[in-house]
Amino acid sequence: MADSSKHTDRPEQDVAGERTTRRKILEKAGVGTLLVVYGGAATKTAAAGVPKYRGKELKETLRIVQWSHFVPAYDKWFDNVYTKRWGQANDTEVLVDHINVSDIPARAAAEVAAQSGHDLFFFLSPPAAYEDQVIDHKEIVQAVTRKRGKMGQLAFRSTYNPRTKKYFAFSDNYVPDPANYRADLWGEIGIKPTTWDNVLKAAPKLKAMNNPVGIGMSNELDSNMALMALMMCFGGFIQNDKNRVVLNSKGTREALKFAKALYEQGMSNEIFAWTPASNNQAMVAGRLSLAMNAISITRTAELVNPDLAAKIQLLPIPAGPNGRLGLEHVMGCYVIWKFAKNKRLAKKFLADLETKYIGAFENSKFYNFPSWPNSVSNITRRLERDPVAKPAAKYKVLGEIAAKYTKNVGYPGTSNAGIDEMFNKFLIPQMFAEVAQGKRTPDDAARTYDGQIREIFQKWRDLGKI
Amino acid sequence: MPLRRRDKLITYLVVGPFAIVLAFPFYWMLQTSLKSELDLYNTENNPFGWGEGSPTLDNYRFLFSDTQYVHWLLNTVLVGLVVVAITLAVALPAGYALARLSGRWGQSMGVGLFLVYLVPPTLLFLPLSRVVAELGLQDRLASLILVYPGFTIPFATWLLMGFFKSIPRELEDAALVDGASRLRTLVWIVFPISLPGILTVIIFTFSLCVNEFVYAIAFITHSDSKVVSTGIYTELIRGDVFYWGALMAATLIPSIPLALLYNTFLDRFIAGFTGGAFR
Numbered sequence: 001m002a003d004s005s006k007h008t009d010r011p012e013q014d015v016a017g018e019r020t021t022r023r024k025i026l027e028k029a030g031v032g033t034l035l036v037v038y039g040g041a042a043t044k045t046a047a048a049g050v051p052k053y054r055g056k057e058l059k060e061t062l063r064i065v066q067w068s069h070f071v072p073a074y075d076k077w078f079d080n081v082y083t084k085r086w087g088q089a090n091d092t093e094v095l096v097d098h099i100n101v102s103d104i105p106a107r108a109a110a111e112v113a114a115q116s117g118h119d120l121f122f123f124l125s126p127p128a129a130y131e132d133q134v135i136d137h138k139e140i141v142q143a144v145t146r147k148r149g150k151m152g153q154l155a156f157r158s159t160y161n162p163r164t165k166k167y168f169a170f171s172d173n174y175v176p177d178p179a180n181y182r183a184d185l186w187g188e189i190g191i192k193p194t195t196w197d198n199v200l201k202a203a204p205k206l207k208a209m210n211n212p213v214g215i216g217m218s219n220e221l222d223s224n225m226a227l228m229a230l231m232m233c234f235g236g237f238i239q240n241d242k243n244r245v246v247l248n249s250k251g252t253r254e255a256l257k258f259a260k261a262l263y264e265q266g267m268s269n270e271i272f273a274w275t276p277a278s279n280n281q282a283m284v285a286g287r288l289s290l291a292m293n294a295i296s297i298t299r300t301a302e303l304v305n306p307d308l309a310a311k312i313q314l315l316p317i318p319a320g321p322n323g324r325l326g327l328e329h330v331m332g333c334y335v336i337w338k339f340a341k342n343k344r345l346a347k348k349f350l351a352d353l354e355t356k357y358i359g360a361f362e363n364s365k366f367y368n369f370p371s372w373p374n375s376v377s378n379i380t381r382r383l384e385r386d387p388v389a390k391p392a393a394k395y396k397v398l399g400e401i402a403a404k405y406t407k408n409v410g411y412p413g414t415s416n417a418g419i420d421e422m423f424n425k426f427l428i429p430q431m432f433a434e435v436a437q438g439k440r441t442p443d444d445a446a447r448t449y450d451g452q453i454r455e456i457f458q459k460w461r462d463l464g465k466i
Numbered sequence: 467m468p469l470r471r472r473d474k475l476i477t478y479l480v481v482g483p484f485a486i487v488l489a490f491p492f493y494w495m496l497q498t499s500l501k502s503e504l505d506l507y508n509t510e511n512n513p514f515g516w517g518e519g520s521p522t523l524d525n526y527r528f529l530f531s532d533t534q535y536v537h538w539l540l541n542t543v544l545v546g547l548v549v550v551a552i553t554l555a556v557a558l559p560a561g562y563a564l565a566r567l568s569g570r571w572g573q574s575m576g577v578g579l580f581l582v583y584l585v586p587p588t589l590l591f592l593p594l595s596r597v598v599a600e601l602g603l604q605d606r607l608a609s610l611i612l613v614y615p616g617f618t619i620p621f622a623t624w625l626l627m628g629f630f631k632s633i634p635r636e637l638e639d640a641a642l643v644d645g646a647s648r649l650r651t652l653v654w655i656v657f658p659i660s661l662p663g664i665l666t667v668i669i670f671t672f673s674l675c676v677n678e679f680v681y682a683i684a685f686i687t688h689s690d691s692k693v694v695s696t697g698i699y700t701e702l703i704r705g706d707v708f709y710w711g712a713l714m715a716a717t718l719i720p721s722i723p724l725a726l727l728y729n730t731f732l733d734r735f736i737a738g739f740t741g742g743a744f745r
Contacts, residue, residue, distance in 0.1 A: 070705030097687035114599030276706040304503040
């Protein structure tokens, strides 16, 4: 083996050394391209003039990491307009890094392990488990409250720990979570998804039309939010208002029975492999008849398939035996690490952002709702006037959902470290999936997962966080 | 002649299905990258044909005009080349030393080295975050250049060790008897014969660098410093919205030169991998 390769290699190598070969040209072209591009970058910096400060134009630096917003225009506005203007006004270079939504936990863990990272770190759910790693954000809350009045209850219950009396995060926004349904399909069978009972009645017919209901039962964000909200509509809660675990209840068992029936009669087994994109893709592909999701579904459809977008309508979460209780879809929470290098500017940045939230609200296409209701004036009128909505005023219902049917994760208690850990371990979707697949009875599942969540809570209680 | 034709037929019958299966992802990437969003999302369309607004170059335009894709490609190439150089500089002498100079301990040490390669990055990225931060390398390509040799060197050393063992010792002895030093023997006799092994290390190391994800995502968040594997993942998957066309275009582009590279050096690559297999 070795001998044969020896004989084939040597002559070619010798020849290659004597004349110009294609390989050599490619090598030179590659090195040349690298030199031009990196050399060009250096020239660009030089052409900008002599920096005022060592290596830069502005005095301070503020580093932010946040998700890649589903509306690309929001990131463009935030990165290239808002932060640039704010930076000029505050003599600060603001550097914004973007990460994928599913990498937020890993990146946060890495920054904490390194005790080094960004000045502002953005989470999509209340990061109570990191309480010891972050500053008390009270000062920012007070600064915004002085200018914009009271903070919304949702943000307060999502970022304040009553036990330690600490704001472990600062919420600038939350995202309402409507029911997205195909008005044309539901119209054909003459039912509207206003109650879970209606959903169960319509589901077999919709499935027969090849347009099943799509509520995920998988380890991902959308499943977490939809199933916890469904549970609440049936009177099942993870904890009570004193942050004591009460999962093993009649309400939870009823919700589990309902979900099993809904799966068997009106959904497909795709829901066990659901990802955060599944709602969007299946709805925009015209497959689903109902999904619980933020408005990214209809906004995507408006771009990709405007005819379909007009058929996708929004409603508050269907009502159950315990009423209509929904959750936010995403709770935007910034934290300032204790090890952040520029805490002073990070605090000022957040206070300024929230005080004038109109830019964020409009550039996110009404995805980001302000955590201080008064930070954006005339929200209802703005929602009514969306230029691409079909029918007009399609998004008006978001105002109603935000005001009446949007609770915090862990309601009626607060979003605490136990809830945070349980949320990120996706225990509720696992419980529902096991019942739907017949691996556990509703009684067994409620009892088992109640026990697991109690253990998590006890750990955090022992640490003095609950 | 009939026999040769029959042999050929059997060969094609065996290899053909494999070739189709292996080429299919490339075909799928290419076709998806040329489809419009409307076409992609319409489940009634034939997935192998063209629907509304297809074929289109919109996804490529978006990739090159609305993202920093070219920058990510160049970053990937830069990291890959530097890591290849570091890997060769360390693995060549290490592999040779373990094959020739370390006696019976060489084999065990080689296996030990290979075991290091098997430690998953998902375990290592947290402690390494600390190292990267202490060195002030966060969000810099240098962090990847520092960390990647941690998994490329063990594999390359192990591979080269096997390859060096397959080279007849008599060749080196002859050179040494003729008065060449150990270094000169290595440079003029051993390394040229080992070209298939060295090429294998170069291609494989470069591929590992292009494919690596965990360290790149953990250590680098700044858009300017991202590499292809993380850049397309963070900028073309936005929340719960996937830009499928652009994603496919972005993955197809770097896979083509890699595929050509493997194809060009296929014989040497196979020789490199199997060089020490029978010793």
